[in-house]
Amino acid sequence: MKFAHFADCHIGSWRDQKLKDISVKAFVKAINACIEQKVDFIIISGDLFNTSVPSIDSLKEAVKKLKELKDIGIPVYGVAGSHDFSAAGKTMIDVLENAGIFKNVFNGRVHDKKLVLDFTQDMKTGAKMTGIIGKKGMLDRKFYEILEKTGLEKEKGYKIFLFHTAIDEIKPKELERIDSAPMDFLPKGFNYYAGGHVHYIFEQRFPGFGWIVYPGALFPTNFHDLEKYSKGGFYIVEVNEGKDGAFTEKLRWEPVQVINTFHIKIDCSNKTAKQAEEEIYSEIKTKEFVNTIVTIRLFGRLKQGKASDVDFKGIFEVLNDKSAYYVMKSTSMLESDEFKEGDMQVGSDSVDDSERKIVKQHLGRIKVDGLDPRSEEELMHRLLQALSIEKAEGEKNADFEKRVVDEVGKILDV
Numbered sequence: 424m425k426f427a428h429f430a431d432c433h434i435g436s437w438r439d440q441k442l443k444d445i446s447v448k449a450f451v452k453a454i455n456a457c458i459e460q461k462v463d464f465i466i467i468s469g470d471l472f473n474t475s476v477p478s479i480d481s482l483k484e485a486v487k488k489l490k491e492l493k494d495i496g497i498p499v500y501g502v503a504g505s506h507d508f509s510a511a512g513k514t515m516i517d518v519l520e521n522a523g524i525f526k527n528v529f530n531g532r533v534h535d536k537k538l539v540l541d542f543t544q545d546m547k548t549g550a551k552m553t554g555i556i557g558k559k560g561m562l563d564r565k566f567y568e569i570l571e572k573t574g575l576e577k578e579k580g581y582k583i584f585l586f587h588t589a590i591d592e593i594k595p596k597e598l599e600r601i602d603s604a605p606m607d608f609l610p611k612g613f614n615y616y617a618g619g620h621v622h623y624i625f626e627q628r629f630p631g632f633g634w635i636v637y638p639g640a641l642f643p644t645n646f647h648d649l650e651k652y653s654k655g656g657f658y659i660v661e662v663n664e665g666k667d668g669a670f671t672e673k674l675r676w677e678p679v680q681v682i683n684t685f686h687i688k689i690d691c692s693n694k695t696a697k698q699a700e701e702e703i704y705s706e707i708k709t710k711e712f713v714n715t716i717v718t719i720r721l722f723g724r725l726k727q728g729k730a731s732d733v734d735f736k737g738i739f740e741v742l743n744d745k746s747a748y749y750v751m752k753s754t755s756m757l758e759s760d761e762f763k764e765g766d767m768q769v770g771s772d773s774v775d776d777s778e779r780k781i782v783k784q785h786l787g788r789i790k791v792d793g794l795d796p797r798s799e800e801e802l803m804h805r806l807l808q809a810l811s812i813e814k815a816e817g818e819k820n821a822d823f824e825k826r827v828v829d830e831v832g833k834i835l836d837v
């Protein structure tokens with residue numbers, strides 16, 4: 424049997440339309456690769472869409488590909504991820520499931536205060552799947568805490584567990600602030616643990632468990648990840664059953680290349696802003712940037728001048744003349760002696776990160792009874808998420824207002 428494991432497709436990610444388009448193209452290309460390689464089925468470990476209400480364009484492309492898979496008999500199994508849910512707990516995944524083009528494997532019931540999960544079996548290969556959805560702020564934690572594992576562990580056959588959460592023991596250092604759960608939360612004895620949520624590429628076999636795998640995002644969703652990975656990808660897993668009935672897997676991470684990237688990183692230590700600017704120009708002078716996203720990061724401590732002394736407008740113009748697809752910069756790691764941009768210095772890594780930084784700086788300034796800093800931070804984050812939803816295409820003002828009020832009401836419990 425051969426299957427593909429996707430996670431964190433984030434279709435429709437990025438605010439800019441040109442980058443949003445790339446996230447859709449990555450999904451289309453990845454599905455095409457699965458069709459070409461004749462996989463038996465595809466797993467999506469959460470965050471298919473970037474927002475709970477994706478744009479009609481993103482939705483149309485995604486549905487088109489899922490329908491194509493259905494027509495040629497490649498089933499798609501998955502769980503919803505933290506991004507797939509609105510604050511009121513609604514998800515487009517349900518719509519796709521009702522249309523018969525996506526099979527949600529998070530099924531079961533609560534019995535005697537225990538969560539009893541059912542397996543979904545793939546007809547063609549016999550693979551058995553189950554899993555747990557991801558929720559913002561690790562609200563999925565309670566599912567693991569009450570999970571009835573014995574039945575899951577005893578089940579025979581090839582078993583895949585889908586999850587959308589970070590795991591303490593294998594969480595990368597740089598993502599330390601992400602909430603996570605201990606590996607023991609997972610039921611033992613599955614062959615393959617199809618992870619999502621944490622955007623990094625990871626594969627390892629663990630005694631008592633099996634392969635624990637994160638494919639990372641299908642296309643990077645922020646400046647840092649774009650700079651680090653340039654592209655996203657997914658796993659192709661080939662499973663063979665030996666004479667003794669034991670299964671062995673061959674894993675291959677398959678990159679999804681939809682656009683080129685070029686990264687400029689300038690260490691500004693002991694340089695003036697003007698020198699940093701000249702260095703950028705000398706890096707781009709002799710090159711063309713057709714179909715290329717260019718990232719520019721300045722870091723270190725300038726000896727003279729400040730970030731805003733660098734003529735980014737001029738640099739962007741030169742890059743656009745050289746046919747760059749998209750240009751972005753980050754000065755969040757740049758320091759200068761002359762000028763302190765103060766409390767609001769947050770850089771341009773991602774809106775999400777910036778919001779978190781600002782919220783952190785201002786925690787506890789207004790005292791609210793019974794609200795500790797940790798809960799305040801989480802509450803602020805959820806409110807910002809709820810308040811940042813955009814009006815959907817064709818949505819009436821009154822409906823949009825109601826949606827925002829409902830989401831916020833749910834969070835504040837009023």
Ligand SMILES: [Mn+2]
Pocket residue numbers: 431433470504506620621
């Ligand atoms: Mn994600």
